[in-house]
Amino acid sequence: MMAPVEINNILEDVRVALERDDVDLAKLLLDNLTPAKAETTLAEAIGDLDLAEQTELLPQLDWAEAADVLEYLDEDEAAEIARQLPVETLSEVLNEMEPDEAADILLDLDLEQANAVLDTMDVERADLVRPLMKHDDDTAGGRMTTKMPILRRWMSVNQAIAYLRHRSIDDDDHYYLYVVDRDQQLIGVIGLRELIIASPNVTIGTIMNREVIQVSVDVDQRECAQLISRYELFSLPVVDKVGKLVGVITHDDLVEVIEDEATEDLYGLANVSTDSDLDVFSPTSVMIRKRLPWLFLNLCTAFFASFVISRFEATIAEVAVLAVFQSIVAGLGGNSGTQTLAIIIRGIALGQLELRQSRPTVLREIGLAIVHGICIGICVGLIAWLWKGIPMLGVVITLAVIGNFIIAATAGTLVPLTLRKLGMDPALASSIFLTATTDSLGFAFFLGLATYFLPYLK
Amino acid sequence: MMAPVEINNILEDVRVALERDDVDLAKLLLDNLTPAKAETTLAEAIGDLDLAEQTELLPQLDWAEAADVLEYLDEDEAAEIARQLPVETLSEVLNEMEPDEAADILLDLDLEQANAVLDTMDVERADLVRPLMKHDDDTAGGRMTTKMPILRRWMSVNQAIAYLRHRSIDDDDHYYLYVVDRDQQLIGVIGLRELIIASPNVTIGTIMNREVIQVSVDVDQRECAQLISRYELFSLPVVDKVGKLVGVITHDDLVEVIEDEATEDLYGLANVSTDSDLDVFSPTSVMIRKRLPWLFLNLCTAFFASFVISRFEATIAEVAVLAVFQSIVAGLGGNSGTQTLAIIIRGIALGQLELRQSRPTVLREIGLAIVHGICIGICVGLIAWLWKGIPMLGVVITLAVIGNFIIAATAGTLVPLTLRKLGMDPALASSIFLTATTDSLGFAFFLGLATYFLPYLK
Numbered sequence: 003m004m005a006p007v008e009i010n011n012i013l014e015d016v017r018v019a020l021e022r023d024d025v026d027l028a029k030l031l032l033d034n035l036t037p038a039k040a041e042t043t044l045a046e047a048i049g050d051l052d053l054a055e056q057t058e059l060l061p062q063l064d065w066a067e068a069a070d071v072l073e074y075l076d077e078d079e080a081a082e083i084a085r086q087l088p089v090e091t092l093s094e095v096l097n098e099m100e101p102d103e104a105a106d107i108l109l110d111l112d113l114e115q116a117n118a119v120l121d122t123m124d125v126e127r128a129d130l131v132r133p134l135m136k137h138d139d140d141t142a143g144g145r146m147t148t149k150m151p152i153l154r155r156w157m158s159v160n161q162a163i164a165y166l167r168h169r170s171i172d173d174d175d176h177y178y179l180y181v182v183d184r185d186q187q188l189i190g191v192i193g194l195r196e197l198i199i200a201s202p203n204v205t206i207g208t209i210m211n212r213e214v215i216q217v218s219v220d221v222d223q224r225e226c227a228q229l230i231s232r233y234e235l236f237s238l239p240v241v242d243k244v245g246k247l248v249g250v251i252t253h254d255d256l257v258e259v260i261e262d263e264a265t266e267d268l269y270g271l272a273n274v275s276t277d278s279d280l281d282v283f284s285p286t287s288v289m290i291r292k293r294l295p296w297l298f299l300n301l302c303t304a305f306f307a308s309f310v311i312s313r314f315e316a317t318i319a320e321v322a323v324l325a326v327f328q329s330i331v332a333g334l335g336g337n338s339g340t341q342t343l344a345i346i347i348r349g350i351a352l353g354q355l356e357l358r359q360s361r362p363t364v365l366r367e368i369g370l371a372i373v374h375g376i377c378i379g380i381c382v383g384l385i386a387w388l389w390k391g392i393p394m395l396g397v398v399i400t401l402a403v404i405g406n407f408i409i410a411a412t413a414g415t416l417v418p419l420t421l422r423k424l425g426m427d428p429a430l431a432s433s434i435f436l437t438a439t440t441d442s443l444g445f446a447f448f449l450g451l452a453t454y455f456l457p458y459l460k
Numbered sequence: 461m462m463a464p465v466e467i468n469n470i471l472e473d474v475r476v477a478l479e480r481d482d483v484d485l486a487k488l489l490l491d492n493l494t495p496a497k498a499e500t501t502l503a504e505a506i507g508d509l510d511l512a513e514q515t516e517l518l519p520q521l522d523w524a525e526a527a528d529v530l531e532y533l534d535e536d537e538a539a540e541i542a543r544q545l546p547v548e549t550l551s552e553v554l555n556e557m558e559p560d561e562a563a564d565i566l567l568d569l570d571l572e573q574a575n576a577v578l579d580t581m582d583v584e585r586a587d588l589v590r591p592l593m594k595h596d597d598d599t600a601g602g603r604m605t606t607k608m609p610i611l612r613r614w615m616s617v618n619q620a621i622a623y624l625r626h627r628s629i630d631d632d633d634h635y636y637l638y639v640v641d642r643d644q645q646l647i648g649v650i651g652l653r654e655l656i657i658a659s660p661n662v663t664i665g666t667i668m669n670r671e672v673i674q675v676s677v678d679v680d681q682r683e684c685a686q687l688i689s690r691y692e693l694f695s696l697p698v699v700d701k702v703g704k705l706v707g708v709i710t711h712d713d714l715v716e717v718i719e720d721e722a723t724e725d726l727y728g729l730a731n732v733s734t735d736s737d738l739d740v741f742s743p744t745s746v747m748i749r750k751r752l753p754w755l756f757l758n759l760c761t762a763f764f765a766s767f768v769i770s771r772f773e774a775t776i777a778e779v780a781v782l783a784v785f786q787s788i789v790a791g792l793g794g795n796s797g798t799q800t801l802a803i804i805i806r807g808i809a810l811g812q813l814e815l816r817q818s819r820p821t822v823l824r825e826i827g828l829a830i831v832h833g834i835c836i837g838i839c840v841g842l843i844a845w846l847w848k849g850i851p852m853l854g855v856v857i858t859l860a861v862i863g864n865f866i867i868a869a870t871a872g873t874l875v876p877l878t879l880r881k882l883g884m885d886p887a888l889a890s891s892i893f894l895t896a897t898t899d900s901l902g903f904a905f906f907l908g909l910a911t912y913f914l915p916y917l918k
Contacts, residue, residue: 264722
């Protein structure tokens with residue numbers, strides 16, 4: 003990898019210059035790079051500074067540079083800086099940004115500040131941004147850009163190319179060009195390659211593809227991600243209730259959508275709020291807000307499991323060795339269930355579980371749980387027997403492990419599938435519900451069986 | 461979402477027809493769709509059948525259709541079908557496939573069968589496929605296609621367009637066109653849009669972008685995914701040791717690379733083999749092979765934790781109530797550490813932790829652990845005290861929770877960062893090492909403190 007290494011070196015120099023408040027040197031260093039890279043590098047360097055430095059530095063850049071920096075930064079970070087900027091500065095910067103990114107930043111401000119900024123912005127730009135602010139961040143409407151080339155079916159290939167030539171050069175890259183009729187209804191799509199190789203005088207209507215994969219504005223980004231990967235799309239057009247083309251999710255947003263969904267699934271499994279904006283750069287206050295409540299929830303389920311154990315305190319007082327093994331049954335069950343959960347959540351994310359009915363999957367996971375449970379259970383049982391010299395301890399622990407594995411597989415499949423049926427995020431809370439189940443029932447199986455066979459354990 | 465719903469209906473009909481072995485009806489239904497969709501729909505329908513039916517059906521399709529189906533299916537599934545097909549049939553089908561996908565399938569066959577197929581294939585196609593089989597599946601070389609348009613700097617825009625027009629229409633979509641010199645050295649890149657809007661007689665050399673983000677054949681796909689999302693690339697060129705352009709990771713593979721990396725991280729966190737080919741469609745034998753060993757590993761760490769508990773059996777025999785609370789300390793620590801792990805793994809995956817040094821991140825996670833530990837620890841302590849009426853039990857449990865949270869944060873950051881420094885997959889085994897630590901030390905802290913303060917607990 004040659005280019006990135008070189009970039010990282012220059013980035014280091016830029017960083018040092020910025021730390022010395024030497025904006026001119028930093029810009030000089032960046033001028034040696036091509037524009038596309040200079041933007042990214044500048045943004046990376048500025049992203050590393052603290053908030054006060056960032057707020058001081060941003061107004062010294064020209065508006066377009068500042069816009070690139072804000073687009074590059076995380077939503078949380080960008081919003082924090084935006085809040086500190088004077089209305090006039092912020093309006094100028096937002097004028098230069100992609101409308102969808104500008105809308106995201108405005109949505110993170112107070113209503114009052116947002117309105118003041120919108121009133122100060124270019125009227126034309128503000129009109130592009132305002133409709134985007136109506137849509138939820140996680141929907142197709144919230145992700146789309148409204149600034150895209152639009153073709154008409156009567157255009158000749160030559161006219162279409164002339165039209166593209168007249169559009170501003172700093173637009174997003176559009177590989178697919180969408181075709182609308184006089185009522186703005188989406189009626190076709192054509193790739194740049196098809197356009198480039200077509201004869202110049204053919205009309206768009208005769209070469210366009212009439213089957214367009216499209217989404218409505220209120221569709222969740224999770225579904226968008228599934229369509230994108232299922233049909234290997236370069237971009238995804240967004241239509242309103244009556245089929246009018248209102249925007250496009252472009253390639254850069256599309257990669258983000260896929261990554262955000264993956265982040266949310268990973269966070270869901272780890273009991274962190276399924277919020278893809280959360281990352282190593284997030285402010286500490288945000289970190290606490292997104293993580294502490296889940297620890298409290300975990301506390302509740304842990305106490306519930308403890309309550310189950312406490313029902314068997316008398317048994318444990320008689321055979322203290324049970325306390326040594328109780329966690330093994332609960333822990334192994336949780337682990338086995340988490341495996342199931344990961345496979346199911348990924349299957350939902352990639353749209354695989356939409357293709358086939360879920361019943362065979364549930365049944366197979368239960369079958370696997372029985373196989374795994376027998377292998378692991380017998381192994382645990384043998385070790386327990388040999389270690390403590392109590393054969394019945396081995397039997398009890400083997401049965402408890404098998405039972406808990408079956409419960410784990412059932413919960414690991416049914417919880418995410420049910421959440422999805424209810425239209426909720428399948429990763430959210432699946433994991434905590436699963437461990438609550440495997441812990442409580444794991445302890446109940448093991449200690450319950452132990453109580454039943456108590457005479458043989460002493 | 462209009463189009464996909466319609467597709468699902470047709471898909472259902474196709475499925476029913478295939479179940480009745482009525483291939484002709486199935487094909488008739490599919491003919492009503494445009495080619496691109498028919499391929500996907502046919503593949504989806506066939507993907508739902510069992511192996512015997514798939515193997516029977518595939519030779520009845522024409523070669524190009526069969527190739528599309530194999531490309532659509534999972535690698536494991538495709539390989540299983542391929543193994544059952546006669547050498548001649550398979551060669552014809554592979555002739556129609558993308559060379560990178562054909563190479564993947566051949567790599568999954570016996571060496572003997574693979575060589576027989578390669579010898580029967582079109583000489584020209586086999587020559588495209590052979591070099592791809594040298595590269596590991598998870599590297600840039602394993603992911604790239606070698607069939608891409610290549611421009612020269614002396615070409616005029618008109619010549620470049622004429623060249624594109626003469627290339628086969630069923631190629632992959634290429635948005636970026638790469639430029640090489642007479643030694644095949646990669647020297648520039650130009651987007652289709654730039655080409656389309658340039659004046660026809662300008663030469664490529666004057667309008668191409670000379671800074672090309674590129675990777676070498678042996679670069680891990682994880683790094684490719686980071687570059688793709690950091691620079692929002694449509695495709696990524698692959699060069700050999702001396703800078704010769706040997707292939708391109710195209711858009712469809714690129715989305716797959718990002719998704720595969722996300723899958724591997726999720727599986728890593730859930731203690732499943734970090735193998736993105738594993739999914740709800742995988743054969744049961746593969747499922748067991750990828751999951752059971754991790755359960756055995758978990759068994760070892762669980763026994764290690766039990767061994768820690770067993771050191772304190774005498775204490776538990778005196779105060780059985782300790783058995784009720786020991787799992788809370790271990791469980792909460794594990795949960796808190798998993799949160800840290802998820803944030804760090806995601807930060808590594810998105811390349812964020814490359815941009816900033818990891819020390820501040822580690823320190824902040826430890827700081828967060830102290831804050832979270834105090835909040836949760838005091839809460840647990842109060843409940844324990846009020847529930848059992850033993851004040852010292854509250855103190856012991858609070859201290860143990862805070863201590864275990866700090867350990868969890870340290871392990872949750874250092875383990876994945878260290879694995880990455882060693883060039884290993886940071887998600888792999890991080891999770892099991894983390895819970896081994898939080899379980900063992902959680903029990904040790906809690907039961908150790910309890911033993912020390914034993915007189916106050918009775």
